[in-house]
Amino acid sequence: MRAKDALGHHGERVAADYLEDRGIRVIDSNWRCASGEIDLVALDGDELVIVEVKTRSSRRYGDPLEALTRAKLARLRTLAVLWAREHQRVIGPLRIDAVGIILDRHAEPSVDHLKGVA
Incomplete structure (x- = not known):
């Protein structure tokens, strides 16, 4: 595994633990389809939460969340629908977090956890 990939997977584990510690239940991770990938899928009460995780080893090149684009956030909404369809879930309340x-x-x-970024 490349160092960048290992860093990303470690960051996703840290994010999952962080969310779980706050009562947000992670139900899937690294889900992929032809249209893209969702880092984490979680439930916060009855709200489906799609979580984009950005990991860096330092802030030397900026904050990790600065790497989020409008296009990526829009794609996450589409991916949420595809994930729900594949898992036979009805989407009620939906939130995108970073x-x-x-x-x-x-x-x-x-x-740094930002709720409802898109």
Whole structure:
């Protein structure tokens, strides 16, 4: 596995633990289809939450959440529908969240969770 991929997977695990600690239940991760990928799928009460995780080893090149684009956020809505269809779920309330992770090996992970970004 490439170092960049390993960093991303580690960040997704940190994000999942962070969400679970706050009562948001992660029900799927790294779901892929021909149209793209969803990092995490979770439930916050009865609300389906699609979570985009951005991980960096430092802020040297900016904050991880600065890498989110409008196009990516729009694609996540489409992916949410495709995920729900594949898992035979009816989409009620839907929220798109973003989690930025800094994994500096000399410090505890830094987590920035933005709810309802799209």
